[in-house]
Amino acid sequence: MQRINKILTEQVQNIIKELYGADVPENQVQVNKTRKEFNGDFTIVVFPFLRFSKKSPEITAQEIGDALVKNMQDVEAYNVIKGFLNISLSDDYWKNFFNGIIGNDNYGFKEITENSNKIVIEYSSPNTNKPLHLGHIRNNLLGWSEAKIMEANGNKVIKVNLVNDRGIHICKSMLAWKELAGGKTPDDVKMKGDHFVGDYYVAFDKEYKKQIAELVANGMDEKEAKNEALWMKNARKMLQEWESGKPEVRNLWETMNNWVYAGFDETYKKLGVSFDKVYHESQTYLLGKDVILKALEDGKLQKREDGSIIIDLTKDGLDEKVLLRADGTALYMTQDIGTAILRYEDFNFNESAYVVGNEQDYHFKVLKIVLEKLGYVWAKNISHISYGMVELPDGKMKSREGTVVDADDLVDEMIKTAKQKSDELGKLESFSKEEKNEIFRKIALGALKYFILKVDAKKNMTFNPEESIDFNGNTGPFVQYTYVRIQSMLAKAKELGIKNIHKYNNSEKLEQTELSLLNLIYDFEDVIVEAGKRRNPSVIANYVFDLAKEFNRFYHEIPPILKEENKDLMKFRLSLSEKTAIIIKNALDLMGIEVPERM
RNA sequence: GGACCCGUAGCAUAACUGGAUAAUGCACUUGACUACGAAUCAAGCGAUUACAGGUUCGAAUCCUGUCGGGUUCACCA
Numbered sequence: 001m002q003r004i005n006k007i008l009t010e011q012v013q014n015i016i017k018e019l020y021g022a023d024v025p026e027n028q029v030q031v032n033k034t035r036k037e038f039n040g041d042f043t044i045v046v047f048p049f050l051r052f053s054k055k056s057p058e059i060t061a062q063e064i065g066d067a068l069v070k071n072m073q074d075v076e077a078y079n080v081i082k083g084f085l086n087i088s089l090s091d092d093y094w095k096n097f098f099n100g101i102i103g104n105d106n107y108g109f110k111e112i113t114e115n116s117n118k119i120v121i122e123y124s125s126p127n128t129n130k131p132l133h134l135g136h137i138r139n140n141l142l143g144w145s146e147a148k149i150m151e152a153n154g155n156k157v158i159k160v161n162l163v164n165d166r167g168i169h170i171c172k173s174m175l176a177w178k179e180l181a182g183g184k185t186p187d188d189v190k191m192k193g194d195h196f197v198g199d200y201y202v203a204f205d206k207e208y209k210k211q212i213a214e215l216v217a218n219g220m221d222e223k224e225a226k227n228e229a230l231w232m233k234n235a236r237k238m239l240q241e242w243e244s245g246k247p248e249v250r251n252l253w254e255t256m257n258n259w260v261y262a263g264f265d266e267t268y269k270k271l272g273v274s275f276d277k278v279y280h281e282s283q284t285y286l287l288g289k290d291v292i293l294k295a296l297e298d299g300k301l302q303k304r305e306d307g308s309i310i311i312d313l314t315k316d317g318l319d320e321k322v323l324l325r326a327d328g329t330a331l332y333m334t335q336d337i338g339t340a341i342l343r344y345e346d347f348n349f350n351e352s353a354y355v356v357g358n359e360q361d362y363h364f365k366v367l368k369i370v371l372e373k374l375g376y377v378w379a380k381n382i383s384h385i386s387y388g389m390v391e392l393p394d395g396k397m398k399s400r401e402g403t404v405v406d407a408d409d410l411v412d413e414m415i416k417t418a419k420q421k422s423d424e425l426g427k428l429e430s431f432s433k434e435e436k437n438e439i440f441r442k443i444a445l446g447a448l449k450y451f452i453l454k455v456d457a458k459k460n461m462t463f464n465p466e467e468s469i470d471f472n473g474n475t476g477p478f479v480q481y482t483y484v485r486i487q488s489m490l491a492k493a494k495e496l497g498i499k500n501i502h503k504y505n506n507s508e509k510l511e512q513t514e515l516s517l518l519n520l521i522y523d524f525e526d527v528i529v530e531a532g533k534r535r536n537p538s539v540i541a542n543y544v545f546d547l548a549k550e551f552n553r554f555y556h557e558i559p560p561i562l563k564e565e566n567k568d569l570m571k572f573r574l575s576l577s578e579k580t581a582i583i584i585k586n587a588l589d590l591m592g593i594e595v596p597e598r599m
Numbered sequence: 600g601g602a603c604c605c606g607u608a609g610c611a612u613a614a615c616u617g618g619a620u621a622a623u624g625c626a627c628u629u630g631a632c633u634a635c636g637a638a639u640c641a642a643g644c645g646a647u648u649a650c651a652g653g654u655u656c657g658a659a660u661c662c663u664g665u666c667g668g669g670u671u672c673a674c675c676a
Contacts (some may be wrong), residue, residue, distance in 0.1 A: 033615070035619070036622090037619085037620075043619085045619095047618075047657075057656080083619085083656080083657090084618080084619060127676070158627065163620090167676065169676070281676095306674085308674055318602090319602095319672060319673090322673080324674085329674085331675085332675070332676050356672070357668055357670095358671095359669095359671070360671090361603065361670080361671075362602080363671090363676095388605090388669095391669090425637095426640095443638090455612065456612085460670095461611085462610090467610095470624080470625065471638060474624040474625085476639060477637090480637095482639090484638095485635090492635060526615090530615075534616090539615095545623080545624090552639060553640070553641095554655090556631095556639075557640085559634080560634050597670055
C-alpha cells in the first residue's frame with residue numbers, strides 16, 4: 001500500500017500545476033504530521049508556494065485544501081491557520097489502513113534479499129588490558145542497535161569486533177603479573193579474567209610512577225626518568241620479544257588474553273550483544289605494514305630522513321601523518337589500514353561502518369583519505385558512526401584516576417535496583433526465583449539501554465552514578481510496563497472466551513485518542529527509515545515512548561475495553577492494543593531491549 | 600595557536616534538520632485505584648533557546664563576531 005504522505009505530496013504537486021501552472025520539486029512540498037494542539041493529521045506548509053500563487057498564504061492554503069478534498073476521497077476536511085494547511089483524513093482511511101496491516105507483525109520492516117546492500121559494522125573494539133566501562137557500554141549498545149536498524153531497513157549486516165590485543169599496554173599487564181602475581185590465575189582468586197588482568201595494568205602504573213619518582217629524587221629530569229624507569233624498559237623489551245615471536249612471551253600473552261576474553265564474553269552476554277566475526281590486530285598489522293611498504297615503492301608515500309614513512313595530507317587540510325615508525329614497527333593507523341583491507345577482501349561490502357567515539361573523528365577522516373590515496377575505490381564507502389563521550393557530573397571518566405564506571409558493576413547494580421523496586425510493588429509473588437531473576441534482568445537492562453540510547457548518539461551525555469537510573473517516566477521500564485499491561489489485557493480477553501479479535505466490523509466514529517494511536521502506528525515505518533538515515537537509535541526511543549504514552553492515555557480515557565458491549569468495537573480496540581504491543585516489542589528489539597511477559 | 604564539536608526550565612533530554620504558542624521526563628504542588636495492572640493517568644509550577652548582530656514571510660536550527668565547555672592536531676591506542 002502506498003504511503004499517504006507520499007500520495008499527498010504528489011497530489012499537491014499536481015494541484016499547484018493545475019492552479020498556478022508551476023512545477024514544484026518534491027522536496028519543496030513539506031507534508032508534516034500535524035502538531036497535537038491543532039486539528040488534523042497532516043500539515044502542508046504553503047509558504048513555499050506563494051511565489052507561484054501570488055496570493056496570500058490563507059487563500060493559497062484554501063485553494064489547495066479545496067482541491068485536495070475534491071480530488072482525494074480519503075481527505076475529509078481541512079483547516080487553515082496562517083500559512084499552514086491542516087488536512088484531516090477520514091475515519092475510513094484510518095480503519096482501512098489498520099485492516100491492511102492487522103495481520104502483519106513486521107509492519108515497518110523491509111525484507112532482506114539476495115540483492116540487499118551489504119554493510120559491515122564494527123563496534124566494541126576493546127583493549128585487552130582492562131575491563132569494559134560505561135563508555136564501552138554506549139559503544140556496544142549503539143553498535144548493536146545500529147545493526148538492528150540497518151537490518152530493519154533491508155540491509156544485510158555483518159557485525160564485527162576488532163580486538164586490540166597487541167602493543168605496549170598489554171606488555172605492561174604481563175610484566176606486572178609476572179613480577180607480582182606469584183603464578184596466580186583468575187580461577188585461583190575467583191575473579192573475572194578481564195578485571196584480574198586490569199588490576200595488574202593498574203599495578204604496573206603504580207610501580208612505574210614510584211620508579212619515576214625515585215629517579216627524579218636522585219636528580220634525573222622527569223622526561224628521562226620516564227624512559228629510564230626499569231619497568232618501562234622491561235615492558236619495551238617485552239614488546240620487542242613479542243614482535244620477534246619469543247615463545248615464552250607469546251605463551252604468556254596468549255594465556256592472559258584468554259583470561260580477558262573469557263571476561264569479555266561474560267560481559268557481552270550480559271549486555272546481549274554478539275558478533276559475526278572477531279578480528280585481532282595481532283593478525284592484521286602485518287598486512288598494513290606490507291601495504292604501506294608497497295605504496296612507498298610505488299611512490300605514493302614519502303620516507304623521512306629518520307626512516308619513518310609518512311603521507312602528506314596538508315593539501316587536504318590535514319597534517320603529515322606517520323604511517324610506519326622509524327624502527328619499522330606498526331602504529332594504530334597501520335593496523336587500521338590493514339584491517340580495512342582485510343575486511344573488504346573478506347566481505348566485499350557495499351559499506352563499512354565504524355562505531356567509534358568522536359575523539360577519533362580525525363583518525364577516521366585520515367584513514368579514509370589515506371585508503372583513497374592508496375587507490376582503494378571502496379574507501380569512499382567507509383563511514384564513521386561517531387558518538388559522544390559519557391561524562392560524569394564532575395567531568396570525564398579517567399581510568400588512571402579511578403573515576404570509571406565499570407560495566408559489570410553498573411549492570412549488577414541495575415539488577416539489584418530492579419529487584420528492590422519490584423519487591424516493593426510485590427506483583428511477582430507467584431513466580432519462581434529463576435523466573436523472577438530473568439524478569440529483573442530484562443527490566444534492569446531495559447532501563448540501562450533505554451537511558452543510553454534515548455540520547456542522540458552524537459551528543460555527549462552525562463551520567464550521574466549517585467542517582468540510580470530511573471524506572472518511571474521516560475524510561476525503558478515504562479515502555480515495558482505498557483507492553484506487559486497489554487499482554488495482561490489480551491490474556492484476560494482470552495479467558496473471557498473472546499476469539500478472533502481481528503474479525504470485526506467497527507462502524508463507530510473513532511475517538512480522538514484512537515486516531516492518535518493509529519497515527520503513531522502509521523509512523524513506525526517512517527521512523528525506522530529515519531533512524532537508519534540519521535544513524536541514530538534515539539529516533540526509535542523517542543517514538544516508542546510517545547507510542548506507549550499515547551496507549552496509556554487511550555487505556556485511561558476509553559471505558560474498560562473488556563466491558564464494552566458492542567463486540568465489534570471491543571475487538572477493534574483489542575486489535576489496536578495488540579498491534580501497539582507488537583510495535584512496542586519490535587521497536588524495543590531494535591534497541592536490543594527485551595520485553596518481559598509480566599513485571 | 601589551527602581544525603572539529605557543543606551551549607535549550609533546578610537537572611536530564613526533544614523539537615520531523617528553516618515552520619505554528621519551544622515539547623517530554625525527573626524534582627516540586629494538587630487530584631484519580633470497590634471498572635481491563637497506579638512502574639499508570641489528569642492538572643499546576645518552571646525558558647529572553649549563552650550573548651550581540653545579520654539573512655528570511657518565518658531562526659533553538661543558517662551566517663558573522665564574542666563568551667564558556669569539550670575533542671583533536673603523537674613515531675599512544
